[in-house]
Amino acid sequence: MMLWRGIWALLAVAALVLAVLLPEGWMWPAKEMQLPMARWISAGMKWLTDSAAIGPVSFKDLTRGFAAVVEAPYEAARVLLVDGITEGKGRRAATIVPPLSWVAVTVAAVALGHYARDLMLGLLAGALMIYLAVFGQWESAMVTLASIVIAVPMGVAGGLALGIAGWRWKPVERVLMPLLDLMQTIPTFAYLVPVLVLFGFGPVAALLATVIYAMPPMVRVTLVALRAVPAEIMDFAAMAGCTPGQRMRKVMLPVALPDLMVGVNQVIMLSLNMVIIASMIGAGGLGADVLESLRRLNIGGGIEAGLAITALAVVLDRLGQALAERAGGRQALQGPWWRRHPRLVLVLAVALATGLLGLVLPAVQDWPKGWTVTTKGFWSGLMEWINVNYFDQLETFRVWMLEHLMLPVKRFFFALPWPFVLAVLALAGWRLGGWRLSALAAALCLFVAVTGLWEQAMMTLYLCGISVLVAMAIGVPLGIWAASSPSAGRGIGGVVDTLQTLPSFVYLIPVVMLFRVGDFSAMVAVVLFALVPAVKYTAHGLRSVPAELIEAGVVSGATRGQILRKIRLPMAVPMILLGLNQTILLALSMLVITALVGTRDLGQEVYIALTKADVGRGLVAGLSIAAIAILADRLIGAAAKGARERLEGAG
Amino acid sequence: MTPPVKLACRHVWKVYGPHPERLAAAGADLDAIRASGHVGAVRDVSLEVGEGEIFVIMGLSGSGKSTLVRCLSRLVEPTSGEILYDGEDLLKASPARMIEIRRHRMGMVFQNFALLPHLTVLENVAFPLEVQGLAREAREARAREVVALVGLQGRERHFPRQLSGGQQQRVGIARSLAVEPDLWFLDEPFSALDPLIRREMQDEFLRIQRQLKKTIVFITHDFDEAIRLADRIAIMKDGALVQVASPEDLVLAPADDYVRAFTAHVARAKVVTLGRIAAAGVPEGIAGTLPAAARVEDVAEQVVAANAPFAVERDGQAVGHVTPAAVIAVLVGRGG
Numbered sequence: 010m011m012l013w014r015g016i017w018a019l020l021a022v023a024a025l026v027l028a029v030l031l032p033e034g035w036m037w038p039a040k041e042m043q044l045p046m047a048r049w050i051s052a053g054m055k056w057l058t059d060s061a062a063i064g065p066v067s068f069k070d071l072t073r074g075f076a077a078v079v080e081a082p083y084e085a086a087r088v089l090l091v092d093g094i095t096e097g098k099g100r101r102a103a104t105i106v107p108p109l110s111w112v113a114v115t116v117a118a119v120a121l122g123h124y125a126r127d128l129m130l131g132l133l134a135g136a137l138m139i140y141l142a143v144f145g146q147w148e149s150a151m152v153t154l155a156s157i158v159i160a161v162p163m164g165v166a167g168g169l170a171l172g173i174a175g176w177r178w179k180p181v182e183r184v185l186m187p188l189l190d191l192m193q194t195i196p197t198f199a200y201l202v203p204v205l206v207l208f209g210f211g212p213v214a215a216l217l218a219t220v221i222y223a224m225p226p227m228v229r230v231t232l233v234a235l236r237a238v239p240a241e242i243m244d245f246a247a248m249a250g251c252t253p254g255q256r257m258r259k260v261m262l263p264v265a266l267p268d269l270m271v272g273v274n275q276v277i278m279l280s281l282n283m284v285i286i287a288s289m290i291g292a293g294g295l296g297a298d299v300l301e302s303l304r305r306l307n308i309g310g311g312i313e314a315g316l317a318i319t320a321l322a323v324v325l326d327r328l329g330q331a332l333a334e335r336a337g338g339r340q341a342l343q344g345p346w347w348r349r350h351p352r353l354v355l356v357l358a359v360a361l362a363t364g365l366l367g368l369v370l371p372a373v374q375d376w377p378k379g380w381t382v383t384t385k386g387f388w389s390g391l392m393e394w395i396n397v398n399y400f401d402q403l404e405t406f407r408v409w410m411l412e413h414l415m416l417p418v419k420r421f422f423f424a425l426p427w428p429f430v431l432a433v434l435a436l437a438g439w440r441l442g443g444w445r446l447s448a449l450a451a452a453l454c455l456f457v458a459v460t461g462l463w464e465q466a467m468m469t470l471y472l473c474g475i476s477v478l479v480a481m482a483i484g485v486p487l488g489i490w491a492a493s494s495p496s497a498g499r500g501i502g503g504v505v506d507t508l509q510t511l512p513s514f515v516y517l518i519p520v521v522m523l524f525r526v527g528d529f530s531a532m533v534a535v536v537l538f539a540l541v542p543a544v545k546y547t548a549h550g551l552r553s554v555p556a557e558l559i560e561a562g563v564v565s566g567a568t569r570g571q572i573l574r575k576i577r578l579p580m581a582v583p584m585i586l587l588g589l590n591q592t593i594l595l596a597l598s599m600l601v602i603t604a605l606v607g608t609r610d611l612g613q614e615v616y617i618a619l620t621k622a623d624v625g626r627g628l629v630a631g632l633s634i635a636a637i638a639i640l641a642d643r644l645i646g647a648a649a650k651g652a653r654e655r656l657e658g659a660g
Numbered sequence: 661m662t663p664p665v666k667l668a669c670r671h672v673w674k675v676y677g678p679h680p681e682r683l684a685a686a687g688a689d690l691d692a693i694r695a696s697g698h699v700g701a702v703r704d705v706s707l708e709v710g711e712g713e714i715f716v717i718m719g720l721s722g723s724g725k726s727t728l729v730r731c732l733s734r735l736v737e738p739t740s741g742e743i744l745y746d747g748e749d750l751l752k753a754s755p756a757r758m759i760e761i762r763r764h765r766m767g768m769v770f771q772n773f774a775l776l777p778h779l780t781v782l783e784n785v786a787f788p789l790e791v792q793g794l795a796r797e798a799r800e801a802r803a804r805e806v807v808a809l810v811g812l813q814g815r816e817r818h819f820p821r822q823l824s825g826g827q828q829q830r831v832g833i834a835r836s837l838a839v840e841p842d843l844w845f846l847d848e849p850f851s852a853l854d855p856l857i858r859r860e861m862q863d864e865f866l867r868i869q870r871q872l873k874k875t876i877v878f879i880t881h882d883f884d885e886a887i888r889l890a891d892r893i894a895i896m897k898d899g900a901l902v903q904v905a906s907p908e909d910l911v912l913a914p915a916d917d918y919v920r921a922f923t924a925h926v927a928r929a930k931v932v933t934l935g936r937i938a939a940a941g942v943p944e945g946i947a948g949t950l951p952a953a954a955r956v957e958d959v960a961e962q963v964v965a966a967n968a969p970f971a972v973e974r975d976g977q978a979v980g981h982v983t984p985a986a987v988i989a990v991l992v993g994r995g996g
Contacts, residue, residue: 239772241772244774245770245774248767249791250759250762250764251791264777
């Protein structure tokens with residue numbers, strides 16, 4: 010133990026000395042050792058799209074067919090929510106059947122809320138829908154909603170199917186698990202590139218990217234939920250003489266439903282997040298509005314669209330959660346179907362009535378333009394006011410942080426020779442998890458080295474490292490505070506939960522408004538986005554310390570401070586480490602998005618690849634980020650496991 | 661007159677570990693199994709259950725009783741052996757045949773009820789009929805009958821979560837009886853219930869059995885429950901049978917110290933039958949006639965109050981008599 014402490018201290022000193030003495034980029038991987046992976050991938054992709062074929066069916070036909078399958082339901086959703094049925098094209102198109110009126114959609118939201126929990130939730134959902142109408146975001150929101158309405162069932166169905174297959178056949182699970190790990194660590198942008206190349210620019214490609222992105226958690230939840238079906242229930246299914254199909258349909262899936270709904274909720278939130286990001290490849294809707302505003306630095310428009318996304322996220326999240334809690338709480342209703350589904354009947358009636366009434370009274374169909382309120386001016390004014398009055402303070406803060414914190418850290422990472430980094434990672438892997446982890450760490454590090462993206466990777470490490478540091482420095486004390494009293498816990502928990510529902514894009518808006526583009530803005534956005542797990546896990550870890558231990562401390566005469574320092578915090582270390590792990594993963598995924606505000610890291614690499622539709626470049630950079638994420642995940646995961654075992658061994 | 665054998669198992673083994681067949685085939689003993697890193701959950705068990713019999717398998721947790729009953733119903737695949745149900749070896753049955761047998765000829769009640777939370781009482785009870793493909797009306801009509809049999813009329817539309825533990829297990833019992841099985845497995849059905857409810861459910865169980873006369877394999881870790889319900893008891897330890905006997909024989913002639921430890925505290929009057937303590941001949945001035953199978957506890961008050969001997973008869977034949985003194989000797993733990 011002492012020996013290892015000495016070795017780590019020595020290594021830390023060595024790293025610092027190296028960082029001070031060596032010039033930046035002194036020993037980065039040489040050009041000769043780089044593999045042209047990007048070119049290989051691009052060539053492979055070209056072969057796929059141009060000449061690959063299974064028998065008479067070319068790969069291109071396959072992707073086209075796949076796109077067509079996705080497109081039909083999406084078009085139907087668009088008709089229902091946005092376009093209606095029209096005749097003719099462009100400006101001369103005449104509407105034959107209008108889409109659902111704003112009244113009908115709002116009533117549907119209220120009814121769904123009432124069905125999921127109670128009238129309060131229904132009214133909240135309805136109010137947020139009206140908010141969208143009042144602030145003129147209706148049409149964009151409906152475009153986004155149309156994507157989600159289609160993406161969610163597809164993601165859920167696909168996730169269920171894969172999860173069931175993984176449960177049923179061990180080999181499938183063995184293939185699936187590492188794939189899921191990889192899919193969850195590859196940043197969102199990196200998905201977009203191959204999808205863009207295979208399916209072109211447009212809503213269908215965006216929808217596919219969304220489904221692929223949102224599916225992995227559903228697969229995982231399905232696997233876990235199916236395994237959690239009690240053994241006795243499985244025995245009962247066998248004794249009742251169920252065939253394997255009956256057992257799955259009639260017993261396992263219904264019993265697992267409450268757990269599965271948690272997965273559905275995740276699919277909903279991830280779909281929303283991705284639909285927004287996928288506006289880069291033509292998803293349209295609110296995401297496109299934000300993107301447009303960011304590009305043109307249209308402050309007011311960006312904030313308005315961002316708030317609309319927030320409203321939509323809150324509605325979807327609350328409804329999803331309520332539905333998850335409700336699952337399994339069915340009441341036995343009798344009678345014909347219109348009796349058993351009174352809300353559905355109401356919504357259908359309102360849709361029909363307002364559709365007809367809308368022909369005479371347009372205000373029922375479309376929210377009248379005159380009634381919309383725009384806050385663009387207000388937001389622009391507010392930003393201007395802040396910038397006029399507080400520019401110096403903000404600027405001083407920014408410059409101070411850059412000079413005293415960010416640049417030194419950046420220099421540190423840039424000066425490290427790559428063999429040194431590899432050696433330290435391998436050593437850490439060996440200490441924390443044995444030779445397997447050591448080999449994995451070395452291999453991942455080597456991968457990044459041979460991609461020729463070492464500089465960008467170091468840039469990523471530096472931005473990620475500093476953001477995580479700041480996020481932990483803010484999040485852990487917040488977590489301690491949240492755990493200190495129920496009221497603080499509720500307050501902070503509420504804020505944190507809302508932060509978590511927001512798509513990552515939204516965080517960029519206020520940051521860019523205040524600090525313009527650059528590394529500092531990126532850091533602030535990443536910190537905001539990645540703060541949540543730091544707070545949550547800390548609070549949870551502190552709260553789950555056994556009451557007996559705290560009582561033992563109290564009767565020993567420990568003060569509150571002593572109990573916190575000597576009992577609760579040490580006991581919470583494994584949980585806090587898991588929080589750190591999550592924070593790092595979130596930071597990495599957000600970092601990629603901050604490419605939009607001009608960082609020069611791996612994220613930028615992906616972003617450039619996206620704009621050029623360069624699959625090889627995008628995937629290599631994306632995989633590099635995934636390599637960093639997996640490295641962090643495994644090392645910290647092993648550390649948390651070790652800490653937990655030490656605590657349990659001692660207790 | 662022993663009834664025909666309904667269910668029999670011969671040399672059934674269930675060994676968990678890397679090479680289970682090898683150990684089972686060698687008939688390895690407990691130490692050898694453990695030393696090789698295996699677990700012998702069921703070791704060389706042979707037993708026969710007669711038609712209409714209540715056969716109780718009693719053992720502490722980890723004794724292998726749950727695994728054994730799952731081998732008998734083939735929920736767990738035995739490592740080796742034969743399971744004969746009406747002479748048919750279940751271990752040779754195809755999956756389709758197994759489904760067929762379970763759909764029509766087996767029922768099982770579970771310790772934690774294993775009710776489906778998303779179905780009502782009626783739907784739960786009708787479930788085994790539903791998977792057989794019976795039409796809704798037919799299966800619900802049948803379900804109503806069994807729900808009434810277990811005394812839950814009026815609660816057909818309730819969900820399991822709205823019922824007490826005892827009521828939930830009544831649903832479990834009703835469900836297992838819905839298909840009118842000949843063979844009825846009950847895996848610690850009352851262990852999860854409060855003692856008072858447990859007693860009530862045992863009475864209920866005996867009442868139902870008197871009515872239906874199923875062949876029953878009943879698992880419990882509660883020796884009192886075993887002697888209350890059983891025609892015969894099999895005591896299990898470390899995966900093997902220690903003794904199979906009537907409650908009376910177990911108490912009066914335990915095979916070894918392990919069984920003796922269980923039976924030592926049992927009030928003899930609860931298990932000893934009049935046939936056992938009857939003296940030869942029927943003297944003058946008997947107060948009445950009692951069946952030989954009656955347990956001392958149940959008739960003691962009557963005999964002592966009459967203060968006169970009673971004739972004892974089996975199948976209408978007088979086999980002897982009991983005196984109040986003999987009954988009292990059992991009550992205070994000396995006789996028998």
